Amino acid sequence: MINWTSLRLQVPMLRRCLSTLTKSEARKKRNELFDSEAKRQRAAVGRIEKIEVKYSGPSDEITLVMNKHLSTPFDCAKHISEGVTKVAALAEVNGTPWDMHRPFNSECEIKFVTMASPESQVVNKAFWRSCSLMMGAVAETAFKDSISIHLHSFPIPNVRSGSFLHDISLGFEDWKPTVAELQSLSALYIKLSQKNLPIERLVVGESIALEMFQDNPYKSEQIPNIARHSEDSVTLYRIGDHIDVSKGPMIGNTGIIGRCTVASVHKLSTDEYGTLYRFQGVALPAGILLNHFAYGILEERARKLNNSVWVPSKIVEDSEDQIAAVAN
Template identity: 50%
Template sequence: MSAASKIHKATWCAFRNLEQYRTKAKFSSSAIGTRNELFNQEQRRQQDAVGRIEKIEIRYLGLPEDVTLLMNKHISTPYNCAQHLSEGHCKRSALALIDGTIPWDMHRPLQESCTLQLLPFNVSEPHVVNKAFWRTCSFLLGAALHKSFKSEANLQLHSFPGPNIKSGSFVHDIVLSSQRWQPSKSELRAISAEMVKMSAQDILIERLDVQQELAYEMFKDSRYKSEQLPSIGKQNQGRVTLYRVGEHIDISRGPMVASTRFLGKCTIGVSHKLANEGSSGAFYRIQGIALPSGYMLNHFAFGLLEQRAQKLNSARLPHEPFEEPQQMQIS
């Protein structure tokens, strides 16, 4: 079967399964429940579609020595490779690097024979893993915000711009049904506490690539996510990358670190009102600072980081076009 025929068949199957998903998902009592049910069904469908198992050679480069591993195509992950090395590799590896250039999620199946490096935070060139950590912090902030607000606030998550460590903060943009919200210190601490709670639970961060049509179904309750999907799908050949932590699912090109346990000390320090939205709502930018687990700073030094993180982050604003650099789609 030609590559084009395989793509056509996969797309047709996705459309057919979408109708089945709509039928099954109607039994869910909430939008979050429906979204997770669709995520689970598509995850199982992709796993079942692997078919005949093919072997690939993964050339691990690193300590204690370079070694070649024989793994399963579209099934084995960098984490599975780490399991063949040592428990320490499993615990320390936050991210993988494929063929020396491509950042790769630890729990994302490998697609071809390749070289593999496992990246802890103390790697000599930490830029790639730091960006993944920053992006993960924004993602976890979205999950914490969902848990922190009462339904009366009509919280809607908008998006989180790409990570820029030089900005001094990770961010998440939201919309609330209030144009005068000014969070107290205790309210901001409560959001921070939700993130720390997730860290303590060591929750796996899952990645799933889906067809744009299925993403529409999953986010049909979210005005802003629905508006972003055409641009995202156009840049990625009709595919949308989703991440899940617990029951929280959001859109991101990734990659992200392997688990919430890599989040250490964390402070959500400020909310900036960006603009009014409609007659009663407004956009807000929530900003925070965090350290990877195991990294310590004295109170004074971390306080300086907290102060810097309160300055308005100049990343893309919610009303600007939702587009990602094309060259970053490989991750």
């Protein structure tokens, strides 16, 4: 259990994010904005144009006639087979990684990438990024409404670092989660992944994004920056009713995540943002079976503070130097 008396609210934090909305109200408002914007974009397509999409699978090649600016790789997968809709994590449209729920812009060739056939690390990175996104969703729902929790950000996914991250401000100074608390966070994580929710994508203008994240001081600072680098647009992702900003791409469905653990929460003290908590976890795709000893090693590694700078090539060199030193 959390010892509530030891948790003190941070005064500067409170002042910065005075908002009239409670957490759930803010979430509801965000979703309403997301829905209305999606509806507006759907209506703005106007007259529906048909495009040819060539699918090349392992055994056959199919040409599908789809709708421009409306149909997504997920729709193509539904035409092919139910199995493909379940396992396809990412699509490759003319060779570039493409979200499963992102509409096509033009005629194209399409391929599906699953977690069992990662031709490159792109799909693994998308998986790791989606795991970070989900960590935010879990953390936001795990705490009571009275706690002012604000998601800060998650860094570029680095699978080799051993854990996925999400930096979150919780509004109290010293919190060290007990084992039971971490386990209950993990349980929430698993529950969310088992809902098989689609990870929706929407590109919105800067103003709408700012309106959505009005109550989040970090996001409202980051959004103008992001918009400046990507032609005044911000890419949003939604799982269930959780919305976050990310460049993407993400995997198509939360059901692709199989085994997962919220491994640790580390306190980060930054000058700029005050106290942030780094939530770390490790997950494996569904369908990959790993014995619990090996998974235990991964969990153990995910527990260490992840500085998200992990250069394995350098470390190999170092270790060789050390061998040389020993040999001398």
